[in-house]
Amino acid sequence: MSVTQPVHPDNASKDRLRLWLRMLKASRMIETQLRENLRAEFQSTLPRFDVMAALSRYQDGLKMSQLSDVLRVSNGNVTGIVDRLADDGCVVRVPVPGDRRASLVRLTKRGHEEFAVQAKAHEDWINDILSEFSANQAVTVSGHLDALVTALEGKAP
Amino acid sequence: MSVTQPVHPDNASKDRLRLWLRMLKASRMIETQLRENLRAEFQSTLPRFDVMAALSRYQDGLKMSQLSDVLRVSNGNVTGIVDRLADDGCVVRVPVPGDRRASLVRLTKRGHEEFAVQAKAHEDWINDILSEFSANQAVTVSGHLDALVTALEGKAP
DNA sequence: AGATTATACTTGAAGTCTAAAATATTTTTA
DNA sequence: TAAAAATATTTTAGACTTCAAGTATAATCT
Numbered sequence: 001m002s003v004t005q006p007v008h009p010d011n012a013s014k015d016r017l018r019l020w021l022r023m024l025k026a027s028r029m030i031e032t033q034l035r036e037n038l039r040a041e042f043q044s045t046l047p048r049f050d051v052m053a054a055l056s057r058y059q060d061g062l063k064m065s066q067l068s069d070v071l072r073v074s075n076g077n078v079t080g081i082v083d084r085l086a087d088d089g090c091v092v093r094v095p096v097p098g099d100r101r102a103s104l105v106r107l108t109k110r111g112h113e114e115f116a117v118q119a120k121a122h123e124d125w126i127n128d129i130l131s132e133f134s135a136n137q138a139v140t141v142s143g144h145l146d147a148l149v150t151a152l153e154g155k156a157p
Numbered sequence: 158m159s160v161t162q163p164v165h166p167d168n169a170s171k172d173r174l175r176l177w178l179r180m181l182k183a184s185r186m187i188e189t190q191l192r193e194n195l196r197a198e199f200q201s202t203l204p205r206f207d208v209m210a211a212l213s214r215y216q217d218g219l220k221m222s223q224l225s226d227v228l229r230v231s232n233g234n235v236t237g238i239v240d241r242l243a244d245d246g247c248v249v250r251v252p253v254p255g256d257r258r259a260s261l262v263r264l265t266k267r268g269h270e271e272f273a274v275q276a277k278a279h280e281d282w283i284n285d286i287l288s289e290f291s292a293n294q295a296v297t298v299s300g301h302l303d304a305l306v307t308a309l310e311g312k313a314p
Numbered sequence: 315a316g317a318t319t320a321t322a323c324t325t326g327a328a329g330t331c332t333a334a335a336a337t338a339t340t341t342t343t344a
Numbered sequence: 345t346a347a348a349a350a351t352a353t354t355t356t357a358g359a360c361t362t363c364a365a366g367t368a369t370a371a372t373c374t
Contacts, residue, residue, distance in 0.1 A: 016290060
């Protein structure tokens, strides 16, 4: 009498690998598309948009290190992006009273207006790109990914 | 008489946006993790790994232009990555008989060995990172993403 | 054949990204 | 309080990236 046993005991590993490769491919394609749209319509870039989006969520402003934390890009990187946004008058660096090392980065009025327009366009682009997913599917997969992100954050906080 | 109508007629748009933001976040976290692992364990990088993975799938070797095609990175970019891999003795440029412009890039014996180890580690890392997903879930979500990728490829070929 | 066009690749400029070193400024410790 | 440790940010070095221009070679046209 034989015991029923899968030929590939750890097939799950391959399935997960495939999932990752698909996810990577999809993300890159979407990113490329968004990058193109941002450049064509607003002469802007994804990193700039990301920074503005973060600042838009935190009306009181964020310190450089908090920004790089939220955006998960390196510290030194944020410097350049914020520099350029400041040049364009979209953000300002506000000194933090009592700590001369730090400064808060905040959206200017112009930055807010600019971002409002871009955010709307961005949502429309995504809605179009992801039309493949129904609202229900979107919610379901979001849930999985959220759990994944939470798990990852728990591993190396 | 009032008609029953949802307050947010295009809620799906928000759901899809959330899906994208989660996907982006998850992808970036995973990429960062992989990058770190590759650097710490193999003193290598993601682009290098990608090139070796491609060459591993095409045992007969790939021309530079084919490589840049498969990897979807620019032509000039591949030159540098292959240069460095060649310096490390992981790949060689083999002249194509009958066409002195082109050369085939192939993994060396050392490159093959190196990649075998890295690929195994890579799969294990992913299996660990994505342990949140069951094999079934992985397959299901893969399916959605695949459909998405196909749809995207159909839009701008 | 000789001139044009196309292909394969490399080079160079300009910019982005990460990780790590350097700087400046608190905060903590002995 | 002086020294050490921690924090916030910038600077730097080097890999990666694209795009445009350049070089060499091959294929095509007249």
